Amino acid sequence: MAISNKIKGFMGQSSWIRKMFEEGDKLKKQYGADQVYDFSLGNPNIDPPDCFQEHLTRIVGMDTPGRHAYMPNAGYPETRAAVAAFLGQGHDVALSADHILMTCGAGGALNVILKTLLDPGEEVLTPAPFFVEYRFYADNAGGVLKTVKTNEDFSLDLAAMAEAINDKTKVVLINSPNNPTGKVYDEATIRKLAALMEEKGKALGKIIYLVSDEPYGEIVYDGVQVPSILKAYANSVIATSYSKSLSLPGERIGFIAVNPRILEIDDVINGMVLCNRILGFVNAPALMQRVIAGIQGMRVDVSEYQRKRDLLCDGLAAGGYDFQKPEGAFYLFPKSPIPDDVAFVKALQKRRILTVPGSGFGGPGHFRIAYCVDDRTIINAMDGFVETMKEFRK
Amino acid sequence: MAISNKIKGFMGQSSWIRKMFEEGDKLKKQYGADQVYDFSLGNPNIDPPDCFQEHLTRIVGMDTPGRHAYMPNAGYPETRAAVAAFLGQGHDVALSADHILMTCGAGGALNVILKTLLDPGEEVLTPAPFFVEYRFYADNAGGVLKTVKTNEDFSLDLAAMAEAINDKTKVVLINSPNNPTGKVYDEATIRKLAALMEEKGKALGKIIYLVSDEPYGEIVYDGVQVPSILKAYANSVIATSYSKSLSLPGERIGFIAVNPRILEIDDVINGMVLCNRILGFVNAPALMQRVIAGIQGMRVDVSEYQRKRDLLCDGLAAGGYDFQKPEGAFYLFPKSPIPDDVAFVKALQKRRILTVPGSGFGGPGHFRIAYCVDDRTIINAMDGFVETMKEFRK
Numbered sequence: 001m002a003i004s005n006k007i008k009g010f011m012g013q014s015s016w017i018r019k020m021f022e023e024g025d026k027l028k029k030q031y032g033a034d035q036v037y038d039f040s041l042g043n044p045n046i047d048p049p050d051c052f053q054e055h056l057t058r059i060v061g062m063d064t065p066g067r068h069a070y071m072p073n074a075g076y077p078e079t080r081a082a083v084a085a086f087l088g089q090g091h092d093v094a095l096s097a098d099h100i101l102m103t104c105g106a107g108g109a110l111n112v113i114l115k116t117l118l119d120p121g122e123e124v125l126t127p128a129p130f131f132v133e134y135r136f137y138a139d140n141a142g143g144v145l146k147t148v149k150t151n152e153d154f155s156l157d158l159a160a161m162a163e164a165i166n167d168k169t170k171v172v173l174i175n176s177p178n179n180p181t182g183k184v185y186d187e188a189t190i191r192k193l194a195a196l197m198e199e200k201g202k203a204l205g206k207i208i209y210l211v212s213d214e215p216y217g218e219i220v221y222d223g224v225q226v227p228s229i230l231k232a233y234a235n236s237v238i239a240t241s242y243s244k245s246l247s248l249p250g251e252r253i254g255f256i257a258v259n260p261r262i263l264e265i266d267d268v269i270n271g272m273v274l275c276n277r278i279l280g281f282v283n284a285p286a287l288m289q290r291v292i293a294g295i296q297g298m299r300v301d302v303s304e305y306q307r308k309r310d311l312l313c314d315g316l317a318a319g320g321y322d323f324q325k326p327e328g329a330f331y332l333f334p335k336s337p338i339p340d341d342v343a344f345v346k347a348l349q350k351r352r353i354l355t356v357p358g359s360g361f362g363g364p365g366h367f368r369i370a371y372c373v374d375d376r377t378i379i380n381a382m383d384g385f386v387e388t389m390k391e392f393r394k
Numbered sequence: 395m396a397i398s399n400k401i402k403g404f405m406g407q408s409s410w411i412r413k414m415f416e417e418g419d420k421l422k423k424q425y426g427a428d429q430v431y432d433f434s435l436g437n438p439n440i441d442p443p444d445c446f447q448e449h450l451t452r453i454v455g456m457d458t459p460g461r462h463a464y465m466p467n468a469g470y471p472e473t474r475a476a477v478a479a480f481l482g483q484g485h486d487v488a489l490s491a492d493h494i495l496m497t498c499g500a501g502g503a504l505n506v507i508l509k510t511l512l513d514p515g516e517e518v519l520t521p522a523p524f525f526v527e528y529r530f531y532a533d534n535a536g537g538v539l540k541t542v543k544t545n546e547d548f549s550l551d552l553a554a555m556a557e558a559i560n561d562k563t564k565v566v567l568i569n570s571p572n573n574p575t576g577k578v579y580d581e582a583t584i585r586k587l588a589a590l591m592e593e594k595g596k597a598l599g600k601i602i603y604l605v606s607d608e609p610y611g612e613i614v615y616d617g618v619q620v621p622s623i624l625k626a627y628a629n630s631v632i633a634t635s636y637s638k639s640l641s642l643p644g645e646r647i648g649f650i651a652v653n654p655r656i657l658e659i660d661d662v663i664n665g666m667v668l669c670n671r672i673l674g675f676v677n678a679p680a681l682m683q684r685v686i687a688g689i690q691g692m693r694v695d696v697s698e699y700q701r702k703r704d705l706l707c708d709g710l711a712a713g714g715y716d717f718q719k720p721e722g723a724f725y726l727f728p729k730s731p732i733p734d735d736v737a738f739v740k741a742l743q744k745r746r747i748l749t750v751p752g753s754g755f756g757g758p759g760h761f762r763i764a765y766c767v768d769d770r771t772i773i774n775a776m777d778g779f780v781e782t783m784k785e786f787r788k
Contacts, residue, residue: 002511002601002657002658002661002662003510003511003658003661003662003665004509004510004511004512004513004535004665005513006513007509007510007665007668007669008661008665010668010672011661011664011665011668014668041464043460043463043464044463045460045463047459047460048462056454057454057455060450060451060454061451065441066437066439066441067644068442068641068642068643068644068645069437069438069439069641069643069644070435070437070643070644071644104498104646104674104675104676105674105676107674107675107676108674108675109674110674111673111674112674115398115401115534116397116398116401117396117397117398118398119398119399119400133671133672136672137672137674140509140534140672140673140674141398207396247462247463248462249462249463249464249676250461250462250463250464250465250677250679250680250681251462251679251680251681252498252646252675252676252677252678252679263396264396264397267396267397267402267405268396268397270405271397271398271401271402271405274401274404274405274408275401277527278404278527278530278531278534279505279534279673279674280498280499280501280502280503280504280505280506280531280534280673280675281498281501281502281646281674281675282498282499282501282643282646283644283646284646285644285645285646285679285682286644286645287644287645287681287682288679288681
């Protein structure tokens, strides 16, 4: 065989998803893109806020020497200080530039974190349904991802988590607001999770790290707040990006925030800086680092996503769909009316509606609707959603 | 222990280099940055060409919808087509967008390539002296880097290469123009290397890939040309970036070019696209992809580096230094007058001259001078270089 057996295997496993995307592409060519209702991708359709464009234009116009050169692998000190100041305020935790490492998005951040922390075979626990790339990220670092079931409403099942933690557990990885469910773990739950991890860590004589993947942290509805893991648990790290809060996923700009109370903090931070370099990221893109430093706290108009969520939820509820109303992110994860979620997604596809089977997220019997789309896509797809449900309820 | 044992070990191994950088920083604080002659970093000091700034300004001013959104993991089709057209012309090889994968610099490219190709324990052979990060890149993908000695003038030692190739060899990784030596492998040598690899591949019944890391491909002097590996060897891949040709290292924009004649081409390309995603790069930064599409073939004024090279070489030759005149890149790799290159580098440091010991590049008994610095740094450091040499020649 030519290429790596593992990569060949990964390609084989994901071939059914690729096939579905290819089917979708075929439909678009056959009927025209506007006649296909594509809810398959988490690609924000809202433009970045005006302040971003203004600040980008200003920064590009500045004649700063060496403005596209290498900087320290952790990022520009000014950018890290700006991120620390804003984030620290939000978390009510004293953060400095030293606690921030700029990364190529949250995907880069998570790879750097896991590479820094994991020894071969160590386990990363994550509540399912989950963002399926986590499995690859853990594997990249020589670790193993283990999923932990959640409750019916996708809240954390702490008893299941307690059972899953063992002497191989190095990281508990949470994602809140969650992709694909839109669930936000509340403060009481995070506090209980922290207590559980502390207790288990003591019993096992080791550190268990809490890694919180929060790229949707700013996309929350109805006044819901994402609780601070930095306050809740000392050995915690945040991975996040501006991909969703500023609609910049293609620019690959994010960061890691390390809890100032984390044990052996120098090793953790220096290890992450080393990993950022040796994994080939080297540093987060320079220009975007300079831009985001000046627009901390800015974000897209979240009420637009909320309107889309409500439009979708109201329509689907009337059509007989069963789902948990998302508290954040821009995904809905309804139950499939039949156990075979792939079959149901294929039935939707026949009505030119593209979604993703829940099996791809460790949530079989469900499917994911990414509603970061034009309102009219939701409106025009609604008949198809309703008719498809009727077929299966006959 | 808290963090990964491997990463902790890596930090320990590189701590002496860090210490030297810290010493340099101390000197800068003590004497002022302009009184310290810093030749330690390959950070281009020449600004990007004017066309870059003009094109960047134009692109930023365009109101393209979704201009910061995700695109296919391989990159924008238009960018890939533009890169393929220009590169294909240079190599006299028919390339299309399908053969190009945009990456987060050459560091990202190499990690994607090695992850795609290597099975656990497979070997990557590279001529030494070499860019020291290769060791990490191979390890990241579960492989092992093995170095192969070069001739006295840093040209390839094909007999040593022949001896090193065995049934675990999956990749031969070359870097021409070379960091740290400035050597460019000529066409006859590349042809012989290709013949050797074909013969060995046949004898071993396997594909051995030639990976050419060419970020300095445009930085060549005296009419020297970097021969095309795409023409020379079917199972070949180029990793490169605009970091040096356009002075953009902080922006992390580069690409992989896959030989259209490579065996099992679909697996190779699809594997790389998957790896670009799962390693956390996801895609090369969007804005820079759009910018470089419009300025293919542009580059910094290489005559500036040539002037610096000559200034440095003339001064050091007069001072009794022994070295190979670089044919490309912006590094000089002179012999240390004593076997202990670390001791010699420390002696230079006493005269506020910062360089890197050759041991750090698998080239003990040498040291690296990165001459991508102001002319006056070279001029002002020359007395110190000459005096230090005198000390050791007493």
